[in-house]
Amino acid sequence: MQLLHTSDWHLGRTLHGVDLTAHQAAFCEHLIQVVAQERIDAVLIAGDVYDRAIPPVESVELLSGTLRRLAELTTVILTPGNHDSAVRLGFGADLLADRVRILADQHRIDRPVLLTGAEGERLAVYGLPYLDPDVARHTLAADGEVLARSHAAVLAAAMERVRADLAGREGVRSVVLAHAFVVGGEASESERDIRVGGVDHAPAGTFDGIDYVALGHLHGPQRIAEHIRYSGSPLAYSFSEARHTKSLTLVDLDASGPARIHLLPTPVPRRMTDLTGTLDGVLATEGHDDDWLRVTITDPARPEDLYRRVKARFPHALVIQYQPPVTALTRRSAEVGPGRDPLDVVADFLTHVGGTPPTEAEAAVLRAAYEQVVAADRSA
Numbered sequence: 001m002q003l004l005h006t007s008d009w010h011l012g013r014t015l016h017g018v019d020l021t022a023h024q025a026a027f028c029e030h031l032i033q034v035v036a037q038e039r040i041d042a043v044l045i046a047g048d049v050y051d052r053a054i055p056p057v058e059s060v061e062l063l064s065g066t067l068r069r070l071a072e073l074t075t076v077i078l079t080p081g082n083h084d085s086a087v088r089l090g091f092g093a094d095l096l097a098d099r100v101r102i103l104a105d106q107h108r109i110d111r112p113v114l115l116t117g118a119e120g121e122r123l124a125v126y127g128l129p130y131l132d133p134d135v136a137r138h139t140l141a142a143d144g145e146v147l148a149r150s151h152a153a154v155l156a157a158a159m160e161r162v163r164a165d166l167a168g169r170e171g172v173r174s175v176v177l178a179h180a181f182v183v184g185g186e187a188s189e190s191e192r193d194i195r196v197g198g199v200d201h202a203p204a205g206t207f208d209g210i211d212y213v214a215l216g217h218l219h220g221p222q223r224i225a226e227h228i229r230y231s232g233s234p235l236a237y238s239f240s241e242a243r244h245t246k247s248l249t250l251v252d253l254d255a256s257g258p259a260r261i262h263l264l265p266t267p268v269p270r271r272m273t274d275l276t277g278t279l280d281g282v283l284a285t286e287g288h289d290d291d292w293l294r295v296t297i298t299d300p301a302r303p304e305d306l307y308r309r310v311k312a313r314f315p316h317a318l319v320i321q322y323q324p325p326v327t328a329l330t331r332r333s334a335e336v337g338p339g340r341d342p343l344d345v346v347a348d349f350l351t352h353v354g355g356t357p358p359t360e361a362e363a364a365v366l367r368a369a370y371e372q373v374v375a376a377d378r379s380a
Contacts, residue, residue: 001117002038003175005249006031007046007216008233010083011059015237015292016318021058023269027234028066030267032073034248040074042115042123044251046216046231047081047130047179053088071099077113079103079127081179081216082194103127103177106139110161114172121255124169126162128178130217131155133196151194152202155180159206166209173253176207179216184224190238191219196371204228212251212259220244227259234266239294239319242272270316279303283313294319343370 011024035043049063070076076099080089089104101113103126112124131140136154137147140161147153155178166174181187181194181201194200194217204224207213213228219241221232231249236242245265252260275282276296295310295317297303302322310320346366351357358366 001041001115001121001123001173001253003042003044003212003214003251003253004031004035004038004040005044005046005214005229005231005251006234007179007214007231008048008081008219009045009063010048010051010233010235010237011062012055013051013237018292018318020235020269021062023235023267024059025062026267026269028062031234031248032066032069034264035070035073038250041117042075042077042113042125043070044125044175044177044214045076045078046177046214047079048083048216049078049081050084050089052083067100075099075101075113075115077101077103077125077127077177079177079179079216080129082130082132082192084130104129106131106136106158109140109158110165112162112165112174117255119255121253122169122172123175123253124166124172125175125177126165128155128158128162128176128180130179130194131158149196150202151180151196151200152206155202155206163209171255173211173255174209175212175214175251175253176210177214177216178207181217182206182215182224182228185215185218185230186220186222188219188238188244189240190233191217212253214249214251221247221249221263223261229261235269236272239272239274242274275314279306279309283309289314289316291316293317295321297322298325300324343367 009024013020050059067076078101089102106129109126109128112126115123115125117123131154133149133151133154137149140154140157141147142157147157162176166172183201183203207228211227215224215228215230218230219233219237220230221244222230224230229249232244232246234246236244236246246268247263247265250262250264271291273288273291274294275285275288276298278299279297282295282297293314293316295314297306306322307320310317343366347357347363
């Protein structure tokens with residue numbers, strides 16, 4: 001059985017102010033062509049199809065058209081991520097055609113989509129939408145006992161339900177779609193923080209006994225174990241992803257034996273490149289006129305008209321920053337950017353102004369406040 005695993009489309013997202021709708025549409029067109037050429041039995045989309053809970057109209061239209069065309073070719077199985085609204089994305093799930101299945105209900109985690117291959121092989125596909133511990137610890141609690149407030153606890157409870165159902169399906173292969181941060185994964189700068197209680201991950205052993213685990217959330221394609229993979233995002237959404245080879249994950253699963261994996265590269269709209277050096281040196285660089293650039297100028301003194309001169313030479317420069325060389329006479333403060341933990345930034349600030357880092361009690365208060373803001377943003 002041929003499965004195509006993808007995730008983290010983030011329809012509606014921009015890249016440093018650049019509208020990516022046309023590039024996302026090009027990916028969707030590529031996906032449809034691959035499904036037709038490879039005769040895919042099911043497309044597995046492991047969350048974050050949208051970039052926010054209420055997406056722009058253009059993104060809704062793009063997803064709607066893509067799902068309609070895919071459904072003419074194959075079965076599509078989709079589960080929400082932490083950027084999607086499970087309620088909004090799952091609206092009408094019971095009314096949709098059998099070939100578009102949206103698994104968004106935490107109460108139905110143990111109800112799989114059942115597929116039969118051309119040679120009679122049988123497959124059960126379970127969907128684990130993003131499980132916010134503050135909600136799922138109540139939803140998935142057994143016998144009225146509230147689960148621990150952690151990603152590990154709620155994922156383990158969800159998988160207990162999955163394995164209980166699977167135990168009654170003799171001879172059936174299994175796939176789980178899950179939107180989560182699994183230990184061993186490498187994050188980039190463009191994923192939204194999902195920490196609860198200071199922890200954002202769950203162990204890979206949570207998924208023991210499953211033939212293939214199709215993960216979403218991390219934007220770099222990567223293998224956690226032979227049968228556990230992140231497909232990664234189809235486009236780069238930060239300069240930390242410049243070296244990623246974006247791809248679709250083709251999963252070949254027979255009636256027995258391990259899954260066979262092949263990566264199919266996706267279209268690259270523009271290369272992402274870092275250029276660092278003096279202004280004259282950067283302006284003289286060849287071969288990057290069509291790239292999206294992050295330019296770092298290192299002249300001892302800030303050059304005049306820096307931004308205009310770089311943009312005139314490189315019209316697709318997205319980030320232009322000035323960082324003079326560090327000398328014995330200059331003291332660089334810690335950089336604040338998407339790659340730094342916000343709580344570390346706050347701790348550095350408190351140390352700077354107060355002379356001492358926050359105590360354990362103060363750090364706990366800061367963490368609780370930060371997680372409350374992040375949770376409110378997710379539910380917006």
